[in-house]
Amino acid sequence: MTDPARIPVIVGIGEITDRADAADRGPIGAEPAGLMAEALRRADGDAGGGWLPRIASLDVVNAVSWPYADLPACVAALLDHRPAHLAYGPVGGETPVRFLHEAARRIARGEVAVAALCSGEAEHSAGAARRAGLDPARDATPPWTVPDPAWTNPRARDYLHPQALRHGLSQPVVVYPLYEIALQAAWGQTPRRGRDESAALWAGMSRVAAENPHGWLRRSFAPDEIATPTPANRPIAWPYTKLMVANPVVNQAAALIVTSLGLARAAGIPEHRLVPIGPGAAASEPRDWLSRDRFDHAPAQDAVLEATLRRAGLAASDLTAIELYSCFPCVPKMARRRLGLPADAVSTVAGGLTFFGAPLNGYMAHAACAMVRRLRDAPGRAGLLYGQGEFVTKHHALVLGGRFDGPDDAPVSVQDEADRRRGPVPPVAEEAAGRAVIETHTVLFDREGAPERGVVVLRQNQTRLLARVPAADRATLAALTDLDRSPVGLAGPLRRGRDGLLEWEAA
Template identity: 55%
Template structure:
């Protein structure tokens, strides 16, 4: 081995396990805790059952389809282990990558010898049971267990009132702002999204664990239809995360020395070269702009520097894919062309979105790809409203350097920030569109539009565009000209909410 580091301090991924549960009978569906156990045992089978019995670090990714008291302790008991580090994490799509990175650092420091990171959701079964008014024979739902704080909890009341405190309605604000910043017409931006998403669908079609195993043409993804309704402009159902899945995944890490002692073949071991993390302010309206994420840039620029400054050296990539704007921003920061293959897994629409734990499945898919011959892999996860970012470099070959303890690049992200405009809820005069979306009902009708405006004195505000204002809605949804930068008068409606119209 080229590395001179002691094998006891070299962390490796030695085992992976996944499960996709498609019960014929709703009552036979596996609960998240059972999915977790099966995924962990499969990771043990993929590495060494002997290692599974020696887990001393256990991280569970937060799940939302079912609530338990101390699920980490319950899983440890089912596995027959008593890990020193036993943790159930907060909400965040980046958290699997963070947990894998932190577990690797524990092993590198000698604080742990066998670590498992796992996550699961059973939202498909939960939803079907609710519709059928069926009580599931699962561990009793822990209604008194603390409910995790999600993105909406950090937003301004007016954002909740106008319906732009959910991921599906916030990410379109970045979509519109980035397209205008890059000089794209809305039609060009949508075409890019369709091509990119069709590549995720193609990968999902080849992934045996994917929930939707069918390739989609770009136009099928971007064109509204009865089965592909508009949800929040410009995103259709096939452009958003699909949480109605039953999926579980686990990643088992250990030291190179312990993997060798367990008799695991060298070609199965995957090395962790390093990573980076950073965050944006949790309130998206407290950010300086919406055409880039300074935290994402800092993380991905750091990753790029780790591999010699050229993102094209990665021959296996997973770019987080809750909504198209995220990988579109990421590929530009990494210097990747529009021909990028952005996934080894299939994406949160087609593979499925077991909410916070998608990237656990992506880690499993990346390990398979590297074992199959790829040389260098990038896992990039994201959480919140373009809020939390973590990336990790994996390889078939060991690094020449010890795993760095310097993970946060928050200082770099913060240094890039411009002035943040003050937010106001009372304004008049003209407002200039900074970004926007149009929210649709479940039947495909316009509910209302929402614009982020900059006032004449430089403040930021949110305003509604009523469904009956067809002229302004036509300006917002014009495919050949972005409304970003358009001026129009701000008024106050009878319910006290600001409204805006194009002139």
């Protein structure tokens, strides 16, 4: 593709981090729609101004911290401009990457001349207001949009297996540890080695966040601080501590403006500030995590990363920067190995979801802004954005930078390849007796750091089942949290608890 009118480039980026101690800020701060509108204005200013009235396509990343009836319409009203294409995305951490890819393809097809995307959350303000007994729709300055009484939380998990719901494994923070434990065993690591790898990786991310002016936690953390449970770094779900999980209690927003190379040149924007949008790919795992073949790989992740680099004609070593989604350590650790990167590779340009901040579905919009800044300083070089959503479920990768060629016209989905790589899925049994073997597990902790219970994913013959380890079974919990021996493959007897759930012990 050589027609400048069909080559998509990023011309403007905007970010905002709204802190409670900022000057001239009210006690509550701006609502998500206001943060998004301000991020778009900043992106417009970054692009030289005059682009907002020309936006024909605006994608809004799903926001959860405030119940809007029509969030895109609120953002458009604040901008005093309603694009012809105004869309609201589903829940998923990969959606900013998908929206950026879709915007590029609209430009390449000649459907629109200017496109944009934005994200924003104000969970920190909303939570602080609740604790103080304040109503942001009444007490903020200006007041937040009146909440929609019919709003339902888009993070409902009714698609999960009933056994997962009964055992309380319905939130990412308690499911990703199942992948971490299974991966450690598959890689031949003791839990201690796996924890130390995670802590070193996260410490590197904290150093990047400390240098990012838009970061939420702007200081470096040592690996020991991240790995060691303390009252300030309590264990959340084994083997993860608080400093190893995403931090959604932030007020942050981001926006990007995309147009064609031809229009950008006509506007007089220097070419070193134009970042081309290259090829990408997407695929998903079965949405119900119990319906997957194994927990020590992610075929969709593998297929997406490989296809994206192949379509761009790049090897991982050609990339000047990467952003590997970092809600929990298992995700970038898997991706790093698939890409063949060294253990000390810096896998973020923004700072990671723990330290930069995790505005729920919007983090990768901030990562894209950080990538643009990096590539503006390295004209002609390329970077990789990789985002994922739900429970290692939805995967999307995209190359930025490189030559002014534009995205290829191959189908975005590589789902067939992901499905081809997946093995047979064991059926989930709800009734079982006798002995069963650990496939993976986690231990859940209360806010004081005491174990509430363990949950084990077990295999018995050709079936999979879930069972609880009660807090009173200290011997089994000790085996599950042994840093020097993985319990994967350990066998033990099953029994039925008083509430009807299966229980398991190491014996």
